[in-house]
Amino acid sequence: MSMRPGEPDGPLVPMPAVTREALREAVRHIRPLNVTQFDRELGEAFDQSVRTGSTGWMRGFLVKWATFVAIERWPERAAALRAAETVAESPHATDQSLREAQTEIAQLLHEAQQEIVQ
Secondary structure, three states: OOOOOOOOOOOOOOOOOOHHHHHHHHHHHHHHHHHHHHHHHHHHHHHHHHHHOOOOHHHHHHHHHHHHHHOOOOOHHHHHHHHHHHHHHOOOOOOOHHHHHHHHHHHHHHHHOOOOHH
């Protein structure tokens, strides 16, 4: 990453490693109110992994939260995603505005997923 945390127009935190500890710390810094959800979903993923004997549940948890961090660490990206989601969820959206919102969401998610170092 070329920018340091806290620089104007830069990320709030560096992109963390895709581990539960690193992601939890990033979530705690970026969106503290989401730590409870993170912990709950971690427990659910762990329980499902134990029940099924598959690590896929834990992998899915890590990818979901890494994507969350990759989006939320850039305030402008997070705001753009929320705006596009608002349009996409609006019952008054036109076909064109809905397509544009869906394209924007897909692009933002793609950008975020490109930042995930695995």
